[in-house]
Amino acid sequence: MKLTIKExxxxxxxxxxMYASKMIMEFAPNIHLLGVFxxxxxxxxxxxxxxxxxxxxxxxxxxxxxxxxxxPYLYIWTILWGVVMLLPKKMPKKVKPIVYMVVCAAHxxxxxxxxxxxxxxxxxxxxxxxxxxxxxxxxxxxxxxxSNFFCGILIMPIVSVLRLAERNIxxxxx
Numbered sequence: 174m175k176l177t178i179k180e181x182x183x184x185x186x187x188x189x190x191m192y193a194s195k196m197i198m199e200f201a202p203n204i205h206l207l208g209v210f211x212x213x214x215x216x217x218x219x220x221x222x223x224x225x226x227x228x229x230x231x232x233x234x235x236x237x238x239x240x241x242x243x244x245p246y247l248y249i250w251t252i253l254w255g256v257v258m259l260l261p262k263k264m265p266k267k268v269k270p271i272v273y274m275v276v277c278a279a280h281x282x283x284x285x286x287x288x289x290x291x292x293x294x295x296x297x298x299x300x301x302x303x304x305x306x307x308x309x310x311x312x313x314x315x316x317x318x319x320s321n322f323f324c325g326i327l328i329m330p331i332v333s334v335l336r337l338a339e340r341n342i343x344x345x346x347x
Contacts, residue, residue: 188228203317274325282318285310
């Protein structure tokens, strides 16, 4: 996946936008646009969406510390990316927003469960301990899933803006 200079610049900015959006939303735990951006970038950029996603992950580590909490970020966003990659590209126009909102919500509801194996490994939890960790986090996962569903309303407008920007950049000569 060779990148052009334009793509390097665009993906860097998109990764920074993901990080900035997370920082802006820090006042509201588990309510953010990260799933929305991950899905929108994947729809538009497909495999190359991993670049802004991992720029976000690296920025998170740089500014918040490369600690054990960060390590699941190395795979947790890739799971969402992978699910979106598996969805059919040609869905009916009226179905797309709902499908993407549901996928975004599912990732939020399952966030603690996806996170749990790494926590169990790092903190020596047995299977029962891991399940207890998941259950203890269910209220937060519920907030995460519900907020991801409603934030998912923004996915298709962001996709439209990204596609428009791509067309405009490609047609302009500098």
